[in-house]
Amino acid sequence: EAGVAQSPRYKIIEKRQSVAFWCNPISGHATLYWYQQILGQGPKLLIQFQNNGVVDDSQLPKDRFSAERLKGVDSTLKIQPAKLEDSAVYLCASTSAGGEVGDTQYFGPGTRLTVL
Amino acid sequence: GEDVEQSLFLSVREGDSSVINCTYTDSSSTYLYWYKQEPGAGLQLLTYIFSNMDMKQDQRLTVLLNKKDKHLSLRIADTQTGDSAIYFCAESYPGGYQKVTFGIGTKLQVIP
Numbered sequence: 001e002a003g004v005a006q007s008p009r010y011k012i013i014e015k016r017q018s019v020a021f022w023c024n025p026i027s028g029h030a031t032l033y034w035y036q037q038i039l040g041q042g043p044k045l046l047i048q049f050q051n052n053g054v055v056d057d058s059q060l061p062k063d064r065f066s067a068e069r070l071k072g073v074d075s076t077l078k079i080q081p082a083k084l085e086d087s088a089v090y091l092c093a094s095t096s097a098g099g100e101v102g103d104t105q106y107f108g109p110g111t112r113l114t115v116l
Numbered sequence: 117g118e119d120v121e122q123s124l125f126l127s128v129r130e131g132d133s134s135v136i137n138c139t140y141t142d143s144s145s146t147y148l149y150w151y152k153q154e155p156g157a158g159l160q161l162l163t164y165i166f167s168n169m170d171m172k173q174d175q176r177l178t179v180l181l182n183k184k185d186k187h188l189s190l191r192i193a194d195t196q197t198g199d200s201a202i203y204f205c206a207e208s209y210p211g212g213y214q215k216v217t218f219g220i221g222t223k224l225q226v227i228p
Binding site for chain 2: 041108109
């Protein structure tokens with residue numbers, strides 16, 4: 001079974017530029033998560049999708065971050081415009097069922113973003 | 117609010133046992149997890165324990181849960197150099213869909 005795929009693996013941009021990350025979850029996984037992991041910290045949930053609907057985006061900085069999951073499969077996370085403090089690894093994860101308590105989250109390798 | 121705390125660093129010799137500790141604050145936590153993150157990689161679920169359990173053993177891994185003190189530990193027996201990584205404690209709690217809060221991670225260094 002293929003794992004969660006993410007691209008690009010690395011991205012360097014200047015502040016105020018835009019950037020987009022892509023995630024392809026494990027086939028058939030209904031629930032998809034985007035996390036932000038700042039260096040030296042644990043992952044922080046940005047947004048959670050159930051199929052193509054948003055379940056939780058309470059910690060997503062909506063003035064600059066946006067995410068979509070068209071057709072309930074792949075997802076993109078966009079930052080526009082980027083700030084220095086957005087430098088982090090952006091992790092995508094998915095679960096097979098409804099994202100209910102106890103469901104195992106499978107993580108992708110992440111996209112490391114550096115904002116100069 | 118939810119908070120998960122871990123020590124930052126642990127160093128052990130190859131072959132010894134490692135014990136990584138974690139404390140959490142949310143008494144309504146239902147599942148507690150241990151994830152491993154190797155350099156440049158995503159998080160890998162190692163094991164998890166349901167909140168009504170005291171202990172769970174899985175090969176070299178032993179998880180102990182003290183719900184009264186809200187303390188979780190991960191013991192790795194016969195630690196190997198391949199166990200060198202960052203270990204994250206995480207909790208999930210009720211509220212409909214799963215919400216997971218991660219600690220900051222403990223970096224385990226295994227000395228050959």
